[in-house]
Amino acid sequence: MMSNLDPDPHETISGGRAGVATEPVRELLEGRDVVLGGTRGMSVVRTLPNKERRMVGAWCFVDSFGPESVNGGPGMRVAPHPHTGLQTVTWLVQGEVLHRDSLANQQLIHPGQLNLMTAGRGISHAEESPTGHGPVLQGVQLWVALPDEHRGVAPSFDHHRDLPDLVDGGVRVRVLMGELGGALAGEGSPARAYSSLVGAEVAFDRDAETRVGLEPDFEYAAVTLSGAVEVDGVLLSPGSLLYLGCGRVDLALRAEQPGRLLLLGGEPFDEEIIMWWNFIGRSHDEIVRAREDWMTGRGFGEVRGYDGEPLPAPAMPTSTLKPRGRLR
Numbered sequence: 307m308m309s310n311l312d313p314d315p316h317e318t319i320s321g322g323r324a325g326v327a328t329e330p331v332r333e334l335l336e337g338r339d340v341v342l343g344g345t346r347g348m349s350v351v352r353t354l355p356n357k358e359r360r361m362v363g364a365w366c367f368v369d370s371f372g373p374e375s376v377n378g379g380p381g382m383r384v385a386p387h388p389h390t391g392l393q394t395v396t397w398l399v400q401g402e403v404l405h406r407d408s409l410a411n412q413q414l415i416h417p418g419q420l421n422l423m424t425a426g427r428g429i430s431h432a433e434e435s436p437t438g439h440g441p442v443l444q445g446v447q448l449w450v451a452l453p454d455e456h457r458g459v460a461p462s463f464d465h466h467r468d469l470p471d472l473v474d475g476g477v478r479v480r481v482l483m484g485e486l487g488g489a490l491a492g493e494g495s496p497a498r499a500y501s502s503l504v505g506a507e508v509a510f511d512r513d514a515e516t517r518v519g520l521e522p523d524f525e526y527a528a529v530t531l532s533g534a535v536e537v538d539g540v541l542l543s544p545g546s547l548l549y550l551g552c553g554r555v556d557l558a559l560r561a562e563q564p565g566r567l568l569l570l571g572g573e574p575f576d577e578e579i580i581m582w583w584n585f586i587g588r589s590h591d592e593i594v595r596a597r598e599d600w601m602t603g604r605g606f607g608e609v610r611g612y613d614g615e616p617l618p619a620p621a622m623p624t625s626t627l628k629p630r631g632r633l634r
Contacts, residue, residue: 326525326574327551332540335359335547340369348374348382353529353547355581362527362549363572364501366392366451366581370531370544372444373400381435381443386609386616388600389425391457391579391586393450395505396421396433397482399531399566401443407431408607411463417445420466420482422497426452428599429461430606430616446531446568448505450483451579451586456500466497476514477559481506484572487519503572508559510535510567515560518569526550526557526571533565542567578629583620590627597622 327333337353354360354368376382382403396403398417405413405421408430415421423431435443452459472479472490479486484504485494504524508516510533520526527549528535530542538558542548550557552574559567580587585596597619599605609616 327549329551329553330538331549331551332538333359333549333551334540334542335549337370337545337547342384351545353545354527356547359549361451361575362525362570363503364450364453364575365448365503365505365527365570365572366575366579366586367447367449368529368547368570369447370529371446373442373532374444375441376401376435376439376443377441381439382433383435383614384433385614386430386432386612387584388428388430388596388606388619389423389584390428390596391452392425393452393500394421394423394425394431395448395450395482396423396445397448397507397568398443398445401440401445402436403433403443403445404436405431405433405463406609406611407463408609409461409463410610412611413463413465415465418469418480420469420495420497422464422466422483424452424459424462424464424498426457426459426461428596428605430600430609432609432612434612444531446529448570449586450499450501450503451575451577451581452500453575454577454588457586459500464497466495469495469497474516476511477516478509479506479518480509487521490516490518501572501575504569505571506569507531508535508567508569510559510561510565512561512563515558517556517558519556520554520571522553522555523573524571525552525574526554526569529568529570531566531568533561533563535565535567536560537567580627580629582627588629593627594622
C-alpha cells in the first residue's frame, strides 16, 4: 500500500545478526514524519527503518497513516510503482482502499482484512480511495524482506477477509501473519510467509489486560495504532516503536482506555540487504537493473484502471550501495 515515494530516497542497509538484542530490552524509538507524494501528499509516521534500528525479524518497513479526514477530497492516490524482493502488508483501522496491480488484481480492502502482495522478482501496483469513500482513513503499511532463496518467486497477490480472532476477556487479537501462543494461542493466519515471523493487531477495551505468548528465539517490537497501551510496563502512544529484543516467553499488555497495538516479531533476519526506493536487493548493480527495468517498461507489467501516470524512479545516488548490517 503506502510505499516509499520519497523523490530522494536514502540507502537503507539492513539485516544480519549483528546488533540483535539477544535478551529482553525496552528501546523506545521515535518515528519520523514523512509526506508522501509531495507537499500536498498524505503524511505518515515511519517507525521502520529507524535511524537506530532497521529491522525486526524480516519486518523492514512500517508506515502508519491517519486518522486523516478525507471527507470531500480524493483521499489516497498512490500512482503505479514497482517493488522487488519483498511482501507488502496492508492493514486498515478506518476507511477503505482500492488496490490494483500488474497481475490484473483489483481488490477493495476494509478494516480487519489483509492485503498481502508478494513482489518476488517484480510487480507494480497502485492504491487509491474508491469513489464514495468514507470520511476518515487510518491504517498501516508494512514490508517483509524475502530471504534470498525466495526473493525471485513469481509475484502474487492475496486478500484475506477471514483471519483468526483470539479473545482474552476485553482483549481481542487478529493474527495477520504467523501465530501466537500462551493464553491467546489458536489458529494461525492463512497468509503465506517466507520466513518465521508473526504480526498481530491487539485491540483493548477499557481496563483490559493480557499476556501474549512469545517465541524466545524471535525478536519483537510493538507499535500503537490508537490510544495508549502499556507494553511490559512502558506506556506506548502512536508515533513510536518499542523494540523488545529476544529471550521473552510472554509479554504483558494492558490499557486503561480503548486502544489498538500492532505486535511484530520474527527470527532475526540473517541476510544483509539493501533497501532503496521500493526495491530490496543484495547489491548496487541489482538495484540499478531494477530501476532501469522500471524506467524502460521491462519486468513489472502494467497497472490498468488507474487514472494517472506511473511514478518515475528517483535518480540513483552517486555513491555505491553496499549491504553492511542492520544498525546504523
